[in-house]
Amino acid sequence: MIQLDRLRVRVGDFELGEISFAVPQGGYALIIGPTGSGKTTLLEAVAGNARVRSGRVLLHGEDVTQLPPERRGLGFVYQSYHLFPHLSVRDNIRYGLAGGTDDGTARRAEELADLLGIAHLLDRSVRGLSGGEQQRVALARALAPRPRVLLLDEPFASVDPTTRHLLRRELRSLHEREGVTTLQVTHDFDEALRLGDLVAVLADGRIAQSGTPEAVFRYPNSAFVARFVGTGNVLAGTVHRTAGRPDGQPAGPDHAFAAQFISGPLVLEVVAEREGPMHAVIRPEDIVLARGELPGSARNRMPARIVRLERLGPVTHVHLDVGRTLLAAVTTASAEEMALAAGTGVTIAFKATAIHLV
């Protein structure tokens, strides 16, 4: 278990904090954020490599804020692996097992090498290993001493996409097998969706939002998070009350009311909880699209012109012009069935409740 309790860290001119965040025992959490948001600094603070100004770091309930890295029981994998260049693959993996018997350390190194598919490399020098192989050696080295906590800094950034997919799967199953509480840093929300139980979005040294990846993706709490996690359409505009509750009843204790969201020429029917300047977030999957009339009860419907089609395997992204730019996602099959093409006029529709106001 990793607990960060009102943690503040300063490195040079950069200030991180206050950060409060907890990863449960055996959990897998991801810190995501753009470059310069402080992700790596946060990881270094957990590892004991960055000076903590205030707050606490607890690992499995033990306050380790004042402990040096070597007494925290961590494994750390850096983005570019940092294998020890003067040692063989085997000696890299065994590096942290110095205290054990030769027999025991040899067995542990071989066990991990087997698990990670690098047993055939054990007697090789680490020079000349491929990115994926280096990554596996670095993981084995970090896991060998059975750390309480595994810290990963952009571990898949330097490998090709195919290896990345494979490694993600292996890492996830390795995580389940070893049960080590893991905290990973990434700039890629896709990775968070695939790997994490828990995600925290970091912006300018603070946690902008945390929760399950699905919750953060579906209900971003700010335009920044929505843009960053790629929820899709983020429109700036103003909310104006039009009536009481959406079902015609006066506003109830949940404060929701029917309203219009006005963004330039675009006027959307929304369900709001307050008025004023806000951002509307609409997921591309929630926009329905047809040539001609669209059946259904969605309250927002309007004509749109297709600007560009972007085929991403089974899904096709449709860039639309409705006076504002909107992104819709349809299955590639239905895009072909409807013969969608740039310049085509279509009708789009989405529910008032599909618009998430932040």
Added chain:
Amino acid sequence: MTRRPSWTQLALAVLGAALVLFIVGPLLRMLLMASPASLAQAARDPEVGGSIALTVATATAATAIAAVLGVPLAYLLARRRFPGRRVVQGLIELPVVIPHPVAGIALLLFLGRRSAIGGVLADLGLEVVSHVPGIVAAMLFVSAPILVSGAREAFRSVDPKLERVARTLGDTPWRAFRRITLPLAGRGILAAAILAWARSVSEFGSIVILTYNPKVASILIFDRFTVFGLSAAIPAAVLLLMLALAVFVLVRLLQPAEQV
């Protein structure tokens, strides 16, 4: 793909070749001047042998002292930010710009019997000026910058993240230094030490002021040249040159290929 060199490239090559010839020419000429017989004779000359042995011994002592005092300093300069770091770095390199006789005079004033430190050392039985310790002191003064800056670059070439990884794997700072940094910087430090050693062997200007006798090789050559003339100086000069060339080859072999 071969391209026809442009006129500019040709001009640059000619200028460079002139300089290379200017360095290689005199050395080659001198090597060819010395007959094997005269070299063998010089090698058997007890004064020549003794002075080369003295040179090797004092240069080794100076390098050892520079290493013991300088390698930790090099590590600090490479790894830590501390107030006055730039000043220390500058001071360490100061001897490079000081004319060597000036350094010799400064050392004479600092370590002579009449100075405070020289007096204390003499009372302890350690005569510096006109004795072997004077040679070592002069060599240390001129060669320490080479060792410190070389070792500093060697430490800098080791990614500090490697030490951090070692720390997370359970190493104390000292253990991480011993298991990771030192082995990785070792070649570079050794190369710097050999360069410093070679610099000590070649020193003349400050030693001639501090300790003329007993004579190190460079002073013996100077002495023979002034007393007996050119042809008397050549065999000993060639022997010293061969020693220097051997060291040079050793340093080249130690350096990683991409830096050569």
